[in-house]
Amino acid sequence: MNVTELAQRAKNASFVLATLPTEVKxxxxxxxxxxxxxxxxxxxxxxxxxxxxxxxxxxxxxxKPSLYERLKLSSEKLETTVRGMEELLSLPDPVGLILEETxxxxxxxLQKISCPIGVLGIIFEARPDVIPQICALAIKSGNAxxxxxxxxxxxxxxxxxxxxxxxxxxLPGYPQGTFALLTSREESAQMLKExxxxxxxxxxxxxxxxxxxxxNTRIPVLGHADGVCHxxxxxxxxxxxxxxxxxxxxxxxxxxxxxxxxxxxNENWPVENQQKLLQTLTQHDVTLYGxxxxxxxxxxxxxxxxxxxxxxxxKLSVKLVSNVREAISHINTYGSHHTDAIVTQDSQxxxxxxxxxxxxxxxxxxxxxxxxxxxxxxxxxxxISTGKTHARGPVGLNGLTIYKYKLRGKGQKVADYVGPQAxxxxxxxxxxxx
Amino acid sequence: MNVTELAQRAKNASFVLATLPTEVKxxxxxxxxxxxxxxxxxxxxxxxxxxxxxxxxxxxxxxKPSLYERLKLSSEKLETTVRGMEELLSLPDPVGLILEETxxxxxxxLQKISCPIGVLGIIFEARPDVIPQICALAIKSGNAxxxxxxxxxxxxxxxxxxxxxxxxxxLPGYPQGTFALLTSREESAQMLKExxxxxxxxxxxxxxxxxxxxxNTRIPVLGHADGVCHxxxxxxxxxxxxxxxxxxxxxxxxxxxxxxxxxxxNENWPVENQQKLLQTLTQHDVTLYGxxxxxxxxxxxxxxxxxxxxxxxxKLSVKLVSNVREAISHINTYGSHHTDAIVTQDSQxxxxxxxxxxxxxxxxxxxxxxxxxxxxxxxxxxxISTGKTHARGPVGLNGLTIYKYKLRGKGQKVADYVGPQAxxxxxxxxxxxx
Numbered sequence: 001m002n003v004t005e006l007a008q009r010a011k012n013a014s015f016v017l018a019t020l021p022t023e024v025k026x027x028x029x030x031x032x033x034x035x036x037x038x039x040x041x042x043x044x045x046x047x048x049x050x051x052x053x054x055x056x057x058x059x060x061x062x063x064k065p066s067l068y069e070r071l072k073l074s075s076e077k078l079e080t081t082v083r084g085m086e087e088l089l090s091l092p093d094p095v096g097l098i099l100e101e102t103x104x105x106x107x108x109x110l111q112k113i114s115c116p117i118g119v120l121g122i123i124f125e126a127r128p129d130v131i132p133q134i135c136a137l138a139i140k141s142g143n144a145x146x147x148x149x150x151x152x153x154x155x156x157x158x159x160x161x162x163x164x165x166x167x168x169x170x171l172p173g174y175p176q177g178t179f180a181l182l183t184s185r186e187e188s189a190q191m192l193k194e195x196x197x198x199x200x201x202x203x204x205x206x207x208x209x210x211x212x213x214x215x216n217t218r219i220p221v222l223g224h225a226d227g228v229c230h231x232x233x234x235x236x237x238x239x240x241x242x243x244x245x246x247x248x249x250x251x252x253x254x255x256x257x258x259x260x261x262x263x264x265x266n267e268n269w270p271v272e273n274q275q276k277l278l279q280t281l282t283q284h285d286v287t288l289y290g291x292x293x294x295x296x297x298x299x300x301x302x303x304x305x306x307x308x309x310x311x312x313x314x315k316l317s318v319k320l321v322s323n324v325r326e327a328i329s330h331i332n333t334y335g336s337h338h339t340d341a342i343v344t345q346d347s348q349x350x351x352x353x354x355x356x357x358x359x360x361x362x363x364x365x366x367x368x369x370x371x372x373x374x375x376x377x378x379x380x381x382x383x384i385s386t387g388k389t390h391a392r393g394p395v396g397l398n399g400l401t402i403y404k405y406k407l408r409g410k411g412q413k414v415a416d417y418v419g420p421q422a423x424x425x426x427x428x429x430x431x432x433x434x
Numbered sequence: 435m436n437v438t439e440l441a442q443r444a445k446n447a448s449f450v451l452a453t454l455p456t457e458v459k460x461x462x463x464x465x466x467x468x469x470x471x472x473x474x475x476x477x478x479x480x481x482x483x484x485x486x487x488x489x490x491x492x493x494x495x496x497x498k499p500s501l502y503e504r505l506k507l508s509s510e511k512l513e514t515t516v517r518g519m520e521e522l523l524s525l526p527d528p529v530g531l532i533l534e535e536t537x538x539x540x541x542x543x544l545q546k547i548s549c550p551i552g553v554l555g556i557i558f559e560a561r562p563d564v565i566p567q568i569c570a571l572a573i574k575s576g577n578a579x580x581x582x583x584x585x586x587x588x589x590x591x592x593x594x595x596x597x598x599x600x601x602x603x604x605l606p607g608y609p610q611g612t613f614a615l616l617t618s619r620e621e622s623a624q625m626l627k628e629x630x631x632x633x634x635x636x637x638x639x640x641x642x643x644x645x646x647x648x649x650n651t652r653i654p655v656l657g658h659a660d661g662v663c664h665x666x667x668x669x670x671x672x673x674x675x676x677x678x679x680x681x682x683x684x685x686x687x688x689x690x691x692x693x694x695x696x697x698x699x700n701e702n703w704p705v706e707n708q709q710k711l712l713q714t715l716t717q718h719d720v721t722l723y724g725x726x727x728x729x730x731x732x733x734x735x736x737x738x739x740x741x742x743x744x745x746x747x748x749k750l751s752v753k754l755v756s757n758v759r760e761a762i763s764h765i766n767t768y769g770s771h772h773t774d775a776i777v778t779q780d781s782q783x784x785x786x787x788x789x790x791x792x793x794x795x796x797x798x799x800x801x802x803x804x805x806x807x808x809x810x811x812x813x814x815x816x817x818i819s820t821g822k823t824h825a826r827g828p829v830g831l832n833g834l835t836i837y838k839y840k841l842r843g844k845g846q847k848v849a850d851y852v853g854p855q856a857x858x859x860x861x862x863x864x865x866x867x868x
Contacts, residue, residue, distance in 0.1 A: 015766060018788045098810060102811050108800060110810060117822050118792065137441040199822040205667065214652040241845035248847035352841050355453045366542060366843030375851070376544060376839070377536050377861035388551050388633040389654040390824040393839045397565035405810070405827045406788045409800030411675035411777075417809070427811035 001180075003146075003190040007119065007197035009177030010144035014118040016175040017142040022093040026398055027412075028139050028174055029168075033085045035167035036132060036160075040078055043163065046155040047073040047128065048336045066255070070126040071153055081129045084380055085136035088342050091379045094397040105417075107410040115402045116142035118199040121191050123148045123213065125205040128156040135179055137382050141400035146191055146198065148182040157181055192217035202383055222395065224386040225308045226336040227257030229368040232327040232353065233277065234344035241348070241365060242273070242343045243280045248367040251284050255315050257384060258339050258371040261310050262317040263326045271297070274320075281316060301308040307334035319420035324349050328356045335359060337386045339371040339393075360386055360393035389427070420431040435614075437580075437624040441553065441631035443526040443611030444578035448552040450609040451576040456527040460546060462573050462601075462608055467519045469601035470566060474512055477597065479727045480589040481507040481562065484694040488525040488586055491793075497586070500689070504560040505587055510557060511627050515563045518814055519570040525813045529576045541844040548835045550576035552633040555625050557582045557647065559639040563592040569598050569613055571816050575834035579643065580632065581623055582616040591615055626651035636817055656829065659819040660744045660770040661691030663802040666787065668778035669702040676707070676777045677714045682801040683775070685718050688747050691818060692773050692795075692805040696745050696751040698761045705731070708754075715750060724752035724759075741768035771820045773805040773827075794820055794827035 001008070036043070054071055057063035090245040091115050100112040120143050122132040131147055150155040168174050182188060186340040191198060197220045203213045207225035215305045231249055233242045249260035263281075265274055278288060288294065289304045304317040307330070321327045324342070331340050339361035342353040350364040361371045371394060375380025380397025385391050391399035416423050435443070448484045460792070469479070488505055491497035495646040534546040554577050558564040565759055567714050572579045574787045583591040595615040602608050616622060625632060629652045641659035665683055667676045683694035698717075699708055712722060712732040722728065738751040741764070755761045767773050773795035784798040795805045805828060807815025812830025819825050825833035850857050 014791055015762075015792055018792070035590040080804065104804070104809065104811065108804075129675060141689065157455060195522070218648040222820065222823070238845070242849055249850050252852075253846070254850045304650065326450075350842075354842075356449055358449055358452070359838065361839045361841065363841040366841050366846050367848050369848035370538070370542075370841060371845075373841075374537065375848070375865075377859065382834065388836050389656070390836075392836050402824075402826050404793065404823050405795045405805075407800050407804060408784075408788075409794060409798065411541065411672070411678060412800050412804070413678055413686070414801050414809070415682050415686045416804035418686075425809065429811075 003182065003187050004194060004197075006146060006177070006180045006182075007191065007194040009273045010119045010146060010180065011197040013175035013178045014116065014144040017098060017144060017178060018095070018116050020142055020148040020173070024171070024173055024356065025093070025139055025142065026089050027156040027406065028171055029085055029089055029136060031167045031171060032132070032135065032139070032164050033082045035163050036078065036082050039159070039163045040075055042151055043156065043159050044075060046070075046159040049155040050153050057152075064109060067152070069158075071128070071155060073128060077129060081132050085132060087379055088136055088140045088397075091140065091397065094140070099403055101430040103430065104407075104425050105412065105423065106426070107397070107406050108412045111408075113406055114403050117402050118143065119197055120145040120200045120351050120400070121148070121201045122146070122196075123188055123201070123203045123205065123209065125150045125209070126153060128153045128160060130204060131157060131160045131181075132164070133380065134382065137380055137397060137400060138179070141397050143400055144178045146180050146182055148188045148191060150208045151183065154183060157183070157258045189216065190325060192219065192251060195219045206384055220386065220390065222383060222385050222391060222399070224336070224338060224384050226308070227259065227263045227312050227338045227384075228308060228334065228336040229338055230262045230264060230327075230331045230335055230340040231260050231368065232321075232324065232331070232340070232342045233266060233269060234324060234342060234349055235266040236346040236349065237266075237269060237273075237343040238345055239270075239276060243277050245341070245343055245365070245367050246277060246281060247284055249369055250281065250286055250316055251314060252367070252369055254311070256369065258368050259312070260368055262307065262319065262334070264319050264321050264330060266324075266327075267320045267322055278318065285314050287315045288318050289315065293320050294318045308336075310336070312393055314370050324353055328353060330360050332356075337388075339363065341366060341368050360384070437616065437621050438631075440580060440611070440614045440616075441625065441628040444553045444580060444614065445631040447609035447612045448550065451578060451612060452529070452550050454607070455578055458607055459527070459573055459576065460523050460607070462605055463523055463570060465568065465571065465601045465605060466566070466598050467516045469597050470512065470516050470519075471595070473597045474509055474741075477512060477590065477593050478507060478509060480593040481505075484587050485643040487764060491586075500608060501560050501586070505562070506561060506592075507590060510612045511563060515566050515625070517645070519566060519650065520814050522570055522574045522831075524575065525831065528574070528835045533837055535864040537864065538841075538859050539846065539857065541859070542846050543842050545693050545840045545842075546837050547632055547840055549838050551834055551836050552577065553631055554579040554748070554834070555582070555632045555635045555653065557578070557622055557635070557637045557639065557643065559584045560587060562587045562594060564638060565591060565594045565615075566598070567814065568816065570829040571831060571834060572613070575780040575831050577834050578612045580614050580616055582622045582625060585617065590616060591617070608826040623650065626653065629653045638817055654824065655835070656817060656819050656825060658671065658770070658772060658818050660742070661693070661772045661818075662695045662742060662768065663692055663745050663772055664696045664698060664761075664769055664774040665694050665802065666698040666755075666758065666765070666776045667703060668758060668775070668776060668783055669698060669700040669778060670783060671700075671703060671707075672779055673704075673707040673710060677711050679775070679777055679799070680711060680715060681718055683803055684709055684715065684720055684750055686746060686801070686803055688745070691744075692802050694750065694802055696741065696753065696768070698753050698755050700758075700761075701754045703757055707801060712752065721749045722752050723749065727754050728752045742770075744770070758787055762787060766790075766792050771822075773797065773802045775800060775802050794818070815836050849851045
């Protein structure tokens with residue numbers, strides 16, 4: 001089947017998925033989880049084939065060792081993924097909620113009801129555990145999905161998808177064609193053109209992938225390009241807390257998109273605190289970049305070349321600023337609108353920061369690393385969005401839903417509600433169930 | 435100032451707008467409304483100039499009379515628009531609502547807070563009353579906006595925008611650069627490239643404009659291409675109601691996007707009802723299109739050339755279908771996902787239709803013409819969306835907001851919540867204010 005046919009089939013499936021009762025979706029989740037456990041050996045054998053090929057690529061210098069690591073599945077990693085799927089069982093069904101209910105007039109009632117988006121197009125690189133994760137979120141939220149994986153994970157992805165499709169295939173009432181795996185670049189490019197059938201594209205990869213996707217589709221795109229997260233140390237910051245938070249945000253997992261990339265320090269914070277903070281970072285193997293004023297406090301590797309830089313490793317841009325407004329302005333100018341934090345004991349200054357910084361996450365006295373669907377209590381996340389429409393920040397099941405308006409009447413005509421003799425609307429709000 | 439500078443200025447204004455108290459926004463709305471009333475003569479004089487030029491264009495056959503009508507302002511139309519602005523005063527502020535609140539752990543509280551989107555880019559044709567409407571919605575929701583109007587309304591648009599800018603300019607605390615008028619195609623094209631500053635594009639025009647915009651921007655787009663609305667008359671439909679609803683949906687305002695374009699009739703509905711319905715439509719000057727089976731009931735002008743057709747005038751496609759599933763399938767295949775209605779006395783059949791039809795509005799025993807922000811009780815609408823992300827159906831103030839996550843802690847590090855000694859999250863939900 002070509003991509004258009006797969007997309008059309010997924011769209012047809014999506015109409016049925018939108019009406020599935022919670023029990024059917026939960027049964028599907030359980031069946032897929034069981035099947036993945038039952039076929040773990042097969043999956044890991046396929047992964048071994050991919051790893052073998054990847055190993056040769058790494059040896060030849062054509063693949064980064066970090067990519068190899070992300071490609072690698074183990075029985076522990078697979079079990080963790082399967083447990084994550086099972087955790088979705090305990091979350092409430094995001095579909096069918098009455099978000100608003102308004103009586104427009106007697107016997108004419110409008111309901112705003114949550115429903116699935118329809119067909120998702122996911123493009124991901126390397127990590128094969130994306131397949132069970134996304135399929136689980138899609139099953140729970142009643143969406144269909146086309147998944148395009150990287151060629152380096154082809155064997156693993158193929159077995160994972162077969163396992164999932166076989167498990168779903170045995171369930172009465174679960175529509176055929178809900179999921180399909182795409183494998184080539186040509187298929188990926190074609191999927192971006194299927195705006196008649198695909199409702200949302202979610203690229204999970206670097207900023208180059210996001211830019212490519214945005215430039216080549218009319219379908220809405222959910223994702224984030226960069227994670228240039230900031231921490232501002234106020235003149236009113238507690239020194240011990242500032243050190244602990246900067247170390248956590250920068251070093252706990254430097255490759256994460258919510259890791260710290262730029263440290264802004266108020267120049268009026270005691271110099272001994274400034275020195276202690278920077279030295280602590282250096283002791284934790286963080287390479288610092290900054291101007292002469294920073295260099296006067298502690299040795300730096302050089303000036304900051306570009307304040308937009310996302311290092312993704314133990315490197316950090318450092319700047320002295322004169323006040324919270326300068327910090328806010330720097331963040332809004334050079335940041336990526338992902339997650340930014342202020343460290344201060346002054347709650348008024350903190351509120352100013354939280355209100356004026358235009359980012360998905362704005363934190364007071366907490367590490368930027370908390371920006372994550374699991375930590376936020378969403379159960380799982382489909383990704384993190386730095387866009388300002390639809391969904392922002394870590395995106396869980398709710399980000400995979402939209403709503404429709406159901407209007408139930410008794411034959412009401414608009415003609416009766418317009419003109420000089422117009423009947424008035426009552427517009428009585430009734431609290432929805434959510 | 436060029437478009438990039440205007441967009442950057444609007445972005446800077448947006449940070450301040452996001453923090454304005456409700457009173458300041460309401461004062462701004464009141465001032466703008468007063469100014470528009472005070473300058474009504476000037477505005478109508480400018481409109482007369484545009485109408486004079488347009489009249490020549492219509493005479494030369496270069497402009498449709500319907501465009502001339504939409505261009506025309508009268509003191510009544512202006513007053514209606516100003517009253518619409520004032521009605522926004524009574525609506526709750528959509529910004530700053532606590533949508534969700536979760537305690538992640540003791541002393542670590544996450545809030546999901548509604549906030550403005552930022553900078554809107556509006557592209558509209560002919561109708562100059564779009565300017566005060568959009569500015570009012572933007573003021574109330576705390577957004578900045580660049581507005582690109584059609585050249586046929588240049589004089590009117592210029593005076594309207596000057597009046598609004600002068601009124602806002604006198605208000606302390608209201609940021610400069612919140613609104614700007616763009617006038618040329620080049621400026622419009624440039625605006626579509628300003629994805630660093632513009633957060634959402636709203637084209638208000640035909641499907642050609644939407645297609646052009648989607649093909650030329652990476653910025654999210656909110657809008658609808660077509661309004662191919664359906665009404666399905668079930669075998670269980672009340673004949674009197676079916677006639678009244680079809681007449682209302684098709685003839686009450688045929689140019690509207692929520693007007694009826696395709697009528698689907700169950701073949702098992704009594705033949706005398708079928709004939710009565712079609713003859714009533716004919717009596718209301720509706721030209722019918724359909725196959726031989728339809729032609730056997732009443733004279734038709736010919737077969738339906740394209741089931742995707744949006745006539746926008748008193749023409750109607752008619753089809754006999756064998757059951758509700760065939761109707762649903764037809765609507766999901768040929769419709770525009772705008773608004774579709776079923777007429778039936780069978781509530782089970784109705785629920786099936788409401789659940790399976792994949793449209794922004796799904797109606798039971800009501801005219802499709804109710805799909806409108808004012809009728810839904812939103813106070814006003816920025817447009818109608820047939821997309822399936824962000825906002826769907828008539829879009830009011832809520833569609834101009836997004837949210838940010840505020841996390842307030844006491845120095846919590848992520849390192850304490852991972853690994854074998856991980857502290858558990860409490861994830862206690864506290865009901866938000868909304």
